[in-house]
Amino acid sequence: MIKLLFYLIAKRRLLKVKIAIVGTGYVGLVSAVCFAEKGSRVICVDNNEEKIKQLNKGIMPIYENDLEDMLNKNKCSKRLEFTTDLEYAVQKSDIIIIAVGTPMLPNGHADLSQVESVTENIAKFMNEYKIIVNKSTVPVGTQKKVIKLIRDNQINEYDFDVVSNPEFLREGTAIYDTMHGDRIVIGTDNERARKIMTKLYANFNQSIILTSPENAEMIKYAANAFLATKISFINEIANICEIVGADVQEIAKIIGMDKRISPEFLSAGIGFGGACFPKDTKALIKFTEGFGYDFKIVKSVIEVNENQKTKPIEKLTNALSCVKGRTIGILGLAFKPNTDDTRESPAITIINDIQKLGGKIKAYDPIVKDIDKIKFDNIEYVDTAYDAVKDVDAVILVTEWDEFKQLDLKKVIKLMKGNIFIDGRNIYKYTKMFKLGYEYYCIGKKDSQYYKKSR
Ligand SMILES: NC(=O)c1ccc[n+]([C@@H]2O[C@H](COP(=O)([O-])OP(=O)(O)OC[C@H]3O[C@@H](n4cnc5c(N)ncnc54)[C@H](O)[C@@H]3O)[C@@H](O)[C@H]2O)c1
Structure with missing residues (x-):
């Protein structure tokens, strides 16, 4: 009482x-x-x-x-x-x-x-x-x-x-x-x-x-740098998987069963973005440089991440002999699902690169209605995912929104002009995509090219 x-x-x-x-x-x-x-x-x-x-x-x-x-x-x-x-x-x-x-x-x-x-x-x-x-x-x-x-x-x-x-x-x-x-x-x-x-x-x-206040301040940077390291690490494993014909999702699943590793933050993709990891990893390097310390691991994490953001364009230019004049459908603008935040989103790098190559963009995101208006003025924003794939030469999936996981993929390929699909977040099965007639590229797996060769 x-x-x-x-x-x-x-x-x-x-x-x-x-x-x-x-x-x-x-x-x-x-x-x-x-x-x-x-x-x-x-x-x-x-x-x-x-x-x-x-x-x-x-x-x-x-x-x-x-x-x-x-x-x-x-x-x-x-x-x-x-x-x-x-x-x-x-x-x-x-x-x-x-x-x-x-x-x-x-x-x-x-x-x-x-x-x-x-x-x-x-x-x-x-x-x-x-x-x-x-x-x-x-x-x-x-x-x-x-x-x-x-x-x-x-x-x-x-x-x-x-x-x-x-x-x-x-x-x-x-x-x-x-x-x-x-x-x-x-x-x-x-x-x-x-x-x-x-x-x-x-x-x-x-x-x-x-x-202590010093520990609290350091804990935040250490946590973010460690999580960013996990992402860049699995992305490097993904890149090696593509060369040797292994499957990064399978590898992530099995290594993640080890409690010391855990399955969290082991999804290979097209790099991290957002308002935290990119700036916090850089701030940590700069801050420690002030004490004469060279934070080598975190420097590599950033370098790997920058490189990873270019993967969809690398795959696109390999698949399409020329991007100039072609229309590319972009699915997802937010840096991750369930947010409207586009700060440092891989979509920015991808759109920038396509426009530099002379390609046209049709874009759809369930929540984000436009992206960095100052930087990009000639993007066609559409109201549905199906509108974004209509008459396009290729599709790049940037953000793994649930809505995209539910797409009618038979309808998508019918609506498209071409059949190239670059899945930056590994949300589909390449065997299914191949059967539907897509030239399907994903991250860290035998993509359709490899699949065709190995059949
Ligand atoms: N966004 C995240 O996921 C996240 C997670 C953990 C930590 N953080 C950290 O938290 C902090 C805030 O991040 P955020 O994403 O919420 O930022 P934000 O940009 O979304 O919000 C910051 C807000 O502060 C306001 N503001 C700026 N100057 C002001 C002033 N002088 N007086 C009153 N308001 C002012 C801005 O108008 C804005 O609304 C950052 O240091 C970030 O690194 C962010």
């Missing part, structure tokens, strides 16, 4: 903790919705006025499974609000979470200008003790820089703590990952901050790892 009473008092106190999240992008918005779902009151801040206007109208700025329903539910319950007013958010909150972008600078380093500018403003607006939490991916030592920035910019000297709390969600499954993550990493050397942060996450029922 007494235990229950203590639990209820602790829960009440926890629910009273007000959170502000600065940056309502993939990380900030999803985190805000999940904190609200767990009972916290969250003020979301963004300097993008249009985004906040849309969010106040219940219009989602990003595509993410389950986001809209959960967001609207928590908005109705008054646990979520959206504003551009950072001063209001800081003064009304006990914990301020920074979730702004840390994109790549042209020299490969992480651009910390958004984190720095938000920090300076938080410092100016502070009106009592605050915990400032950094969720953005930042190089080791940033927590110390943030402490200094706050001290330098405070108008009145209020007490504060800065915690590093890296984010591990994956776009496409971001809500699920936040609610059921493998671990929550809290990097702080301060006991008061440690206690409050542990309470904040207590009802997420996940392993809470308490560590």
Whole structure:
């Protein structure tokens, strides 16, 4: 009974903790919705006025499974609000979470200008003790820089703590990952901050790892670099499989049965993209170069990935004697399924290369309606996958959306002018494709050319 009473008092106190999240992008918005779902009151801040206007109208700025329903539910319950007013958010909150972008600078380093500018403003607006939490991916030592920035910019000297709390969600499954993550990493050397942060996450029922800020910052880069390494490794195995006539899917399945390896991140394809792996691997190299360290493995991971993105064009130019004047259907623009994110998507490299060769593009993605309008102006965007394959000389499948797995492949080949199908994500069986009459190329397997020769 007494235990229950203590639990209820602790829960009440926890629910009273007000959170502000600065940056309502993939990380900030999803985190805000999940904190609200767990009972916290969250003020979301963004300097993008249009985004906040849309969010106040219940219009989602990003595509993410389950986001809209959960967001609207928590908005109705008054646990979520959206504003551009950072001063209001800081003064009304006990914990301020920074979730702004840390994109790549042209020299490969992480651009910390958004984190720095938000920090300076938080410092100016502070009106009592605050915990400032950094969720953005930042190089080791940033927590110390943030402490200094706050001290330098405070108008009145209020007490504060800065915690590093890296984010591990994956776009496409971001809500699920936040609610059921493998671990929550809290990097702080301060006991008061440690206690409050542990309470904040207590009802997420996940392993809470308490560590130093430096460890927390390094954990995020190490995790992303390791996952990127797994992808580039299996892509290299795929390239060798194509030469020796082995099947990378079979090999990945069997090596993945070894618990030390695990089957995750062993799908060969046309390279990783997105807002994290490309920039975080480069930032890690640049950051360690600053200490005179040559991070050879990660350098190779990037090189392999860049090369892998060119595989569909290599296969296309081998299959079509000339790309000039031909029309290529592109299935998928997002860097992976279940997201609208096209940042560093392999589709960008592929479209760029086809256009350089004089080819025309017809493109379809279930969610992305156009890609980098500034860079590409002459793409024909269509409304269905069948429209994208109609009268084309070849098809390149870039993103493994479920919708593409369900395509009527007999209908597809009838609609096409040619019969070349390049499957960048190995979602079809080459034996079936060959029987249907396709000249089918996939990644890391005996493709149709090999199959024809070996029959
Ligand atoms: N996207 C992911 O899958 C993912 C996963 C883990 C970690 N991360 C890291 O989380 C951070 C955020 O990533 P994201 O993908 O959510 O970025 P994002 O670009 O989707 O969102 C960033 C948001 O911050 C806002 N913003 C920028 N400057 C601001 C300012 N001064 N005041 C208020 N708002 C401002 C932008 O308008 C934008 O809405 C990055 O460091 C990223 O590396 C991303």
